[in-house]
Amino acid sequence: MAETKKKPQAEATKKTMVKSSEMDPRFKYDISKFPGAEKIALCFQCGTCTADCPIARFDDFYRPRKLIRMTQLGLKDRLLSNDVIWLCSTCFTCIDHCPQDVGIASIVRALRNLTVERSHMPAVYKELASNIRKTGYAYTIPNMRLRKRQETGLPSLPKANLESITKLFDVTGFSKTLEKEKT
Numbered sequence: 363m364a365e366t367k368k369k370p371q372a373e374a375t376k377k378t379m380v381k382s383s384e385m386d387p388r389f390k391y392d393i394s395k396f397p398g399a400e401k402i403a404l405c406f407q408c409g410t411c412t413a414d415c416p417i418a419r420f421d422d423f424y425r426p427r428k429l430i431r432m433t434q435l436g437l438k439d440r441l442l443s444n445d446v447i448w449l450c451s452t453c454f455t456c457i458d459h460c461p462q463d464v465g466i467a468s469i470v471r472a473l474r475n476l477t478v479e480r481s482h483m484p485a486v487y488k489e490l491a492s493n494i495r496k497t498g499y500a501y502t503i504p505n506m507r508l509r510k511r512q513e514t515g516l517p518s519l520p521k522a523n524l525e526s527i528t529k530l531f532d533v534t535g536f537s538k539t540l541e542k543e544k545t
């Protein structure tokens with residue numbers, strides 16, 4: 363009986379074990395080039411960011427302290443294939459409370475950008491981005507809701523400037539990224 367309990371523990375330990383071949387020593391320097399991510403090396407793993415993060419309270423896997431450590435260690439492939447990085451709500455609580463002034467949310471954003479460059483954008487974000495490009499809104503607002511607004515005397519929703527949105531998508535290269543994601 364005791365042996366069957368030991369096996370899952372051994373599996374978990376194997377999964378969390380880090381091999382030196384997985385570590386990219388350049389990774390933290392690459393990340394530190396992103397705006398707001400410059401102070402990544404200053405993190406001393408106090409854990410304040412995790413203790414105060416609203417997402418970590420509700421999700422067993424999302425731990426900002428751990429993401430920063432993994433980035434410092436250069437565990438690039440593990441990070442860029444992990445959907446957990448998309449859970450950050452960019453509330454900036456971690457940044458406000460970090461004693462080392464580490465831009466945790468900016469580091470997570472940098473990880474997301476690199477993930478998108480690898481064409482690993484989660485489907486839900488692709489959909490949101492496509493909606494914005496097509497309509498100017500992240501969600502398609504059902505006609506029923508629009509009617510309800512009218513009935514309750516609310517003003518019509520502002521019309522999006524689609525020309526400017528398309529231009530923005532094009533100059534930032536995001537149009538191409540979205541096209542690539544479709545393939």
Ligand code: SF4
Nearest residue numbers: 405407408409411460
């Ligand atoms: S609060 Fe700052 S120093 Fe502490 S673990 Fe988080 S990033 Fe590192």
Ligand code: SF4
Nearest residue numbers: 415450451453454456
């Ligand atoms: S910005 Fe992201 S990592 Fe920081 S506290 Fe908010 S949800 Fe957590």
